[in-house]
Amino acid sequence: MNWNFEILPDFIFNGLRDGAVYGTVALALVLIFKATTLINFATGELAMLGAFFVYVLNVEQGWWLWLSIAVAMAVSAVIGAAVERALVRPFDPDDHLPVVLITLGLFLIINAVAGDIWNYQVRRVNDPFGHFPSWVPNGSELKTSSDGTIACLKNADGDLVEVARGTADAEMCEMVGRTFFEVVGARLHYRTIGTWIGLALALIALAIILGKTKAGLAFRAVSSNAESARLVGVNTGRTLGFGWALASVFGTLGAALVAPALGGVNPNMMLTILIYALAAAALGGLDSLGGAVIGGLVVGLIKSVLVSWFGVVVLGQAYFSILQLAMAFLLILIVLLFRPAGLFGTRRIERV
Amino acid sequence: MTKRRLWRLLALLFAFSLAAAACGGGDDDADADAGETETETTAAPSEDEEMDEEMAEEDDDEGATGALGGAAAEEDIEAAVAGETDDEMSDDEMMEEEEMMFDRSTLEGIFEEAAARRAKTVAELTEKIESGEYGVGDDGILRGPAGFEIDISACPTDWSNTTGITDSQVRIGHTTAQSGNLAAYGNIAYGWENYFDWINDNDPIMVGGAPRDLTLIIKDDAYVAAQTIEFVDELIEAENVFSILTLGSPNTLAVYDKLNEECIPQPFVMTGHPAWGDPVNHPWTTGMQMSYSTESILWGAWIKENLADLLPVKVAGLVMDNDFGLAYELGFEEWAHANSDVVSEYLPVRHDPAAPTLTNEMTTVAAFEPDVFISMTAGNPCLLAIQEAGQSGLYDDINAKGGALFAPSVCKGIEAYMAPAGDFAHDWWIVGGGSKDTTDPKHVDEPFIAFVNDNLEAAGLDPAVSLYGIGYTFGYPFGEALRVAADLPGGLNRTNFILAVRSIDIYSPLHLDGINAQLNGAADGYFIEGSDFSQFDANEQTWNIIGEIVDVNGLSTNCAWDKDNGGCR
Numbered sequence: 001m002n003w004n005f006e007i008l009p010d011f012i013f014n015g016l017r018d019g020a021v022y023g024t025v026a027l028a029l030v031l032i033f034k035a036t037t038l039i040n041f042a043t044g045e046l047a048m049l050g051a052f053f054v055y056v057l058n059v060e061q062g063w064w065l066w067l068s069i070a071v072a073m074a075v076s077a078v079i080g081a082a083v084e085r086a087l088v089r090p091f092d093p094d095d096h097l098p099v100v101l102i103t104l105g106l107f108l109i110i111n112a113v114a115g116d117i118w119n120y121q122v123r124r125v126n127d128p129f130g131h132f133p134s135w136v137p138n139g140s141e142l143k144t145s146s147d148g149t150i151a152c153l154k155n156a157d158g159d160l161v162e163v164a165r166g167t168a169d170a171e172m173c174e175m176v177g178r179t180f181f182e183v184v185g186a187r188l189h190y191r192t193i194g195t196w197i198g199l200a201l202a203l204i205a206l207a208i209i210l211g212k213t214k215a216g217l218a219f220r221a222v223s224s225n226a227e228s229a230r231l232v233g234v235n236t237g238r239t240l241g242f243g244w245a246l247a248s249v250f251g252t253l254g255a256a257l258v259a260p261a262l263g264g265v266n267p268n269m270m271l272t273i274l275i276y277a278l279a280a281a282a283l284g285g286l287d288s289l290g291g292a293v294i295g296g297l298v299v300g301l302i303k304s305v306l307v308s309w310f311g312v313v314v315l316g317q318a319y320f321s322i323l324q325l326a327m328a329f330l331l332i333l334i335v336l337l338f339r340p341a342g343l344f345g346t347r348r349i350e351r352v
Numbered sequence: 353m354t355k356r357r358l359w360r361l362l363a364l365l366f367a368f369s370l371a372a373a374a375c376g377g378g379d380d381d382a383d384a385d386a387g388e389t390e391t392e393t394t395a396a397p398s399e400d401e402e403m404d405e406e407m408a409e410e411d412d413d414e415g416a417t418g419a420l421g422g423a424a425a426e427e428d429i430e431a432a433v434a435g436e437t438d439d440e441m442s443d444d445e446m447m448e449e450e451e452m453m454f455d456r457s458t459l460e461g462i463f464e465e466a467a468a469r470r471a472k473t474v475a476e477l478t479e480k481i482e483s484g485e486y487g488v489g490d491d492g493i494l495r496g497p498a499g500f501e502i503d504i505s506a507c508p509t510d511w512s513n514t515t516g517i518t519d520s521q522v523r524i525g526h527t528t529a530q531s532g533n534l535a536a537y538g539n540i541a542y543g544w545e546n547y548f549d550w551i552n553d554n555d556p557i558m559v560g561g562a563p564r565d566l567t568l569i570i571k572d573d574a575y576v577a578a579q580t581i582e583f584v585d586e587l588i589e590a591e592n593v594f595s596i597l598t599l600g601s602p603n604t605l606a607v608y609d610k611l612n613e614e615c616i617p618q619p620f621v622m623t624g625h626p627a628w629g630d631p632v633n634h635p636w637t638t639g640m641q642m643s644y645s646t647e648s649i650l651w652g653a654w655i656k657e658n659l660a661d662l663l664p665v666k667v668a669g670l671v672m673d674n675d676f677g678l679a680y681e682l683g684f685e686e687w688a689h690a691n692s693d694v695v696s697e698y699l700p701v702r703h704d705p706a707a708p709t710l711t712n713e714m715t716t717v718a719a720f721e722p723d724v725f726i727s728m729t730a731g732n733p734c735l736l737a738i739q740e741a742g743q744s745g746l747y748d749d750i751n752a753k754g755g756a757l758f759a760p761s762v763c764k765g766i767e768a769y770m771a772p773a774g775d776f777a778h779d780w781w782i783v784g785g786g787s788k789d790t791t792d793p794k795h796v797d798e799p800f801i802a803f804v805n806d807n808l809e810a811a812g813l814d815p816a817v818s819l820y821g822i823g824y825t826f827g828y829p830f831g832e833a834l835r836v837a838a839d840l841p842g843g844l845n846r847t848n849f850i851l852a853v854r855s856i857d858i859y860s861p862l863h864l865d866g867i868n869a870q871l872n873g874a875a876d877g878y879f880i881e882g883s884d885f886s887q888f889d890a891n892e893q894t895w896n897i898i899g900e901i902v903d904v905n906g907l908s909t910n911c912a913w914d915k916d917n918g919g920c921r
Contacts, residue, residue: 007719014711111531120535121817122735124772179743189743261709263735264772268535272708308712312701321702321713322673 004313009186011309012301017192017261018276019300020199024254025270025277026284026292027202028247033286034223035243036088038096039278042106043251044270046083049110050076050252051265052118055125065126069256073249080248081241088244089237093226114267127260129194191260198257202250203293215242223287272325276303279328282335285345294344302327422626422911422920423645424881424904426653426687432902433653433885459799462861466832469858474839477855481841488847496851500873502635504847507615513845516594517559521567522834522844525587525596527603528622532574533706534731536768536819537599540622541570543823546811547804547831557834559844566834569593575705577606588614595849597826601625601676605915608637617846619853620830620879624761624785625679626920627913629877636850638871640826642785642880644676646908647761648683650783650883651726655756656694659723662755664696668722670713670737672729673702680728680760682918703733714740722746723755727763734763735772742776751779761785761883764895765818766792770888778890783883786867786901790821794894800861825862829869829879832858866901878908 025047032040053072057063063071083106091098180187210216218239221229230236258273259265280299284291303324311320341347423429454468455461480486488494492505516523530538548566556563569591571583580603587593596611598604599622608627611618612634620640621628624647628639659665669684671677681700688695699720703713710733717725718741725746727737741747741757750757759782763769766789770777788795795801804824805815813820836852838844853871856879860869867882882903886895911920 004719007715010715010719011712014715018709018711115531115535119814119817120530120538121768121819122536122732122772124774187743187745258708261711263732263739266536266732268531268533269708271533272706304712308716312712313716318673318700318702322704324704325706 004309006185007313008305008309009184011304011313013183013186013188013192014308015301015304016297017189017195017300018304019280019297020192020195021254021258021273021296022276022280022299023293023296024199024202024250024257025273026280026296027206027289028251028254029277029281030284030286030289030292031243031247031250033281034289035219035240036093036099038099039103039281039286040244040247041100041103041274042083042110043247044274044277045107045110045114046076046080046248047251047255048114048265048267048270049079050248051125051255051259051269052114053252054256054259055123055265058126059123065128069128069253072256073252076248076252077245080244080246084241084244085237089240111267118265118267120266120268122262122264122266124264125259127191128257129190195257198253199293202253203289206246206250206289209246215239219243219246275325276300276328279331281342282332283342285342287346288342288344291342291344295342299328299331302331422629422643422878422908422913423649423683424907424909426649426690428904428907429646429649429902430653430656432904433650433657456859456861456865457799459803462800462859465859470832470836470839473836473852473855473857477836477840477851486851487841494847494851496854496873498873498875500631500635500854502615502847502850504615508613511615513847514594515592515846517564517844519562520565522557522559522564523567523569523591523593525569525571525584525591525593526598527571527573527580527583527587527596527607528599529575530570530572532576534575534600536731537575537622538572539817539819540599540823540826541568542813543804543808543820544568544827544830545570545823546807546813546820547824547827549811550807551831557831557838557844559838564844566831573600573603575600575603577602580604581606581610584610588616594846595619597621597830599623601627601679602674604628604637605675605913608634612636615846617850617853619833619850620826622826623676625675625913626683626911629908629911630913631854631874631877631910633912635854635874638853638877638879640829640879641787642761642783642883643878643908643911644679645683645911646878646881646904647783647785647883648680649687650885650902651684651758652687652691652694654781654783654885655724656691659755662723662753663694664692665694665723665755666697666720667695667699667724667726668717668720669698669700669726669728670710670717670733671700671702672705672733674705676730677702677705677728678918680726684726684728700728703729705731705733707733710736710740711743714744714746717741718744718746718749721749723750723753724758725750725755726758727760729760730762734759734769738769738773738777738780742773747776756781758782759888761787764789765822766893766895767816768818770890771893775890777888780888782886782888782895784886784895786863786880786882786884786903787822787825788862788864789818789895790824790862791816791818792894793892794896798861804862821862825860828860828862829856829858832856864897864901866903868903868905870905872906874910876906876908877910881905881908 025043028043029039050072053075054068057068057071058065087102088099180189210220218234219242221234222236222239226236255270262269276299280295281292283298284295307320307324307327311317311323335342454465477486486495488504492503494502494504526541528538528541529535545568548568552565557566569587573579573583580598584596584607587596595617597620598607601623604621604623605627608618616636618637620638624639624641624644626643626645628637629643655665669681671681685698688698701713701716703710725741729737747757757780759780761782761784764782764784764787788801790801790804804821808815808820833849833852833856837848840848842848854873857870863869864884867880869879871879882901882905884897884901885899886897889896914921
């Protein structure tokens, strides 16, 4: 048995990066669960649609990336609210089956429509955190070629200049051209840090929205007891639409953050991620926002450290490589069997 | 412990056992053999001693399982790579070549050449059929070139030679992946259909003097073999198709026994697994592209020839964990074992075909610090492998050492896989299978590729989608074989079609010059047996061919695939 502790930090960082994405998508699942006590299976596809909006605005239309993400999140919010109004609200909220079927139908329809519009070929997107910030002097591009030269320093005309390896210029060049920091010998990519920051900002925004705004207060009231909320004058329908809109916003954020790591956007980009997010939400508790985030990080770590590092690298068992998804299902099963409310979810108490 | 908890525990154990059975049982033939040996080699950075022990153990195993096969002899391939092949043609061959001189720089010239080659094949086959040497004899045996035989009397009693040919159509079934992780490959079907539409509109296949539309019935199996089995049943029983084309190694392996028992032509399947070169046991099935075994040997031969200063080298592979990836893994492993002076250590790291990211797998590869990295994957993971090689530092490390990174032939599409990877795609090598990518700026002005792209555009399909063009690469030989079969005595039927397929000898305008596109009955079961060695230029977004085209046409040994143990029997 070769423990290979040297590369363990890499796997931890990988797991926490993926986990942050699962956590963000799990937030979207939990928001809708809190509002309607059902799982929206179209969460991933709505998020994928949001990521395509980012692609269209940024890559095709040339908008600034962050503006594209913001606009895509806003458009997704409108779509989320519209879906709730048109396809969910007409049904009896106590009868879950029709709505679950509708979300499954939406899943298939959005995937097929996206495939028809954009095809299944991956489309490259710009990475919001891929390189050292562009405001750093000497630019942010690095090109390495097989002849040993690297190019990144810009001359007076703003062109890239080739420099030899091992020189001071080259060191500077490599520093600004890097896509990572070195931490305990492992590569901590800016993309990973950016994903964490994205998740943290999402959580802060959510805390402010739910804690400090009237709409958030109404959402909490409706998710706690819809009937009582209605009796005290809360417009439950509009509030649930608000919940769907918020969920779509977080889904889009998660998809936009993960897209560069997937090579770009394509209609199937969220299929597997949704399963991990479901495992995260089940683990954290389907009605716990904080639980969704912690669940996401734990699922990411299990997949990366337990399966990929311990199973494949330490134990040397190749078949662990195809166990990653099975582990997510197994986790869902374990949680449902032993702690149906999840780690942080509300335990249902029934009086007899 | 309460009874409820006990039940929960039992349920959990049951779930574990199901998961273990699903994973341990293996979804494929190769797994059974490769699993034990590869589980050890896949353990990340192993020590030299461990590697030697593994190689010794696996050498012992080799006697039991036999060679992988499905490729030309190593020495033939290495001689071809080193440019030591005897290129001299016989007088007869030279005369034939002269007769076949057409202007390949125009579309008309290409079509004229195709027509002339078809006429030649039809004349040769007709002569043999009329003399009783070929065709279905009184004994119910279909005979063809080089000892090719099929016992038609063993076909199902309700089998018909003309199933799928109606008054207006020739119905052809196709299973492919149009959803799921490899959905991009479903685009090949649209390109193929686009070519058939062009044939129907401009130069239709004639049956009994009347034109018949080539109709493609496409089923989306999502690259799931169990779905392929269901859809093939449906295509046979409900759709009454004339012929079936499948995509994917696991999918094709799952149905090729049945299609051969049912006597249904399955030519030019969309996979390069070596198992398709088996004209004796699976006469109705043929491949189109270079076999993965040949490609594996070509990787090795290239390393031996071009990295002489680094030998012996450490090689790592990223392997898609299914029949497709394991064919590569086995092929290269066998070559590496036989050439320990070239490859000192070999680490295949497998990945789940459905994995959304490959960061962990590529971190493992990078930690192994290989001199050569070979991507043995397909679909979106092609792109992820390149991207993660860059992100993990593997790309810089290998380039700094003067080593090489290889993409597999199935990842040649520029717009699909190379362009989205950006600068990290620069200088990657490929044993490209001799095919032309219709999005490669180097080829877009060629007459046939312009014709392909014009047709796609006219149908509202984006020519920038690499895989639409590949639909033509598969559709072209299929169409040529149909035309030959239609002109044989008896017209278009299944036996004439498979005879035409097994005798095919065409100029493929979607392959590089120097690549032969031929089958020869029972003697040669591989259509394409040559390749280019190309290196990607990310600045120009093109594959640059480096060195000579290698072609070992007719030298690959046939392969009766051993489903239980992997490798050829």
